[in-house]
Amino acid sequence: MDTKPKAPSCEYDQNLDLLLKTDIFSKVPLERLRSYALLVKRMNYQVGEHVFNQGDFDNKAYLLIQGSLSISHSYMEKHSTHGTVSQGKVFGTLALIADTERLFSVQAVVPSTCLLLPRPKALSELDKDPENAKIFLKIITDRISHWEKNCLVEAATIESCPCKYGVSLI
Numbered sequence: 001m002d003t004k005p006k007a008p009s010c011e012y013d014q015n016l017d018l019l020l021k022t023d024i025f026s027k028v029p030l031e032r033l034r035s036y037a038l039l040v041k042r043m044n045y046q047v048g049e050h051v052f053n054q055g056d057f058d059n060k061a062y063l064l065i066q067g068s069l070s071i072s073h074s075y076m077e078k079h080s081t082h083g084t085v086s087q088g089k090v091f092g093t094l095a096l097i098a099d100t101e102r103l104f105s106v107q108a109v110v111p112s113t114c115l116l117l118p119r120p121k122a123l124s125e126l127d128k129d130p131e132n133a134k135i136f137l138k139i140i141t142d143r144i145s146h147w148e149k150n151c152l153v154e155a156a157t158i159e160s161c162p163c164k165y166g167v168s169l170i
Contacts (some may be wrong), residue, residue: 009069015040015115018065023092032120041116045069045108052092059119061092067112072105082158084109096120118167 016037019025025033042065045051052064054074069085085091085106094100096119120136 011042012037015042018063019117021088022063022090024061024093024143027135027139028137031112037122039118043114043116045112045114047108047110049108051106051108051114052102054102054105057099058092058102059099060088061096061117062106063090063115063117064088065113065115068109070107070109072107075104090117093117094130097137097140108152 016034019033019037019040025036028036038062045050045067052058053067054072064085064087066087068087071082071085073080073082082104091106091155092102
């Protein structure tokens with residue numbers, strides 16, 4: 001008897017499987033995640049096509065499921081690249097809390113596919129589902145804290161950090 005788990009067969013199952021493997025959705029109750037998996041959409045990007053541009057506003061995050069994306073920023077006609085998004089990474093999660101201005105542009109380096117993750121209803125209607133909203137807000141604040149810790153380690157000292165303080169002090 002074959003006891004190996006079956007590979008997800010339809011796009012819904014594949015999307016649910018992808019969500020389950022991400023840190024941001026790992027603590028979301030499975031029944032909520034199943035409903036959420038129905039709302040996500042796949043989007044393909046060709047080389048050079050932008051996922052979003054600096055200055056855009058939106059209400060979704062993204063999960064890169066295939067390809068590679070470049071992160072860049074422009075200021076006073078100076079353009080700089082700040083890294084890449086690798087497969088399996090979720091990015092743009094602050095937009096799940098509120099419409100936020102994108103401070104970076106994200107562009108496909110190779111043909112890429114993302115899951116578009118809309119703001120969960122629990123966050124847009126906090127009063128109707130406060131328990132799930134609390135879970136999701138905790139997950140996002142943990143991601144921000146983890147990101148800030150990594151920045152501080154990379155900067156080695158607060159003096160070498162261009163901002164002089166971290167996002168958690170805002």
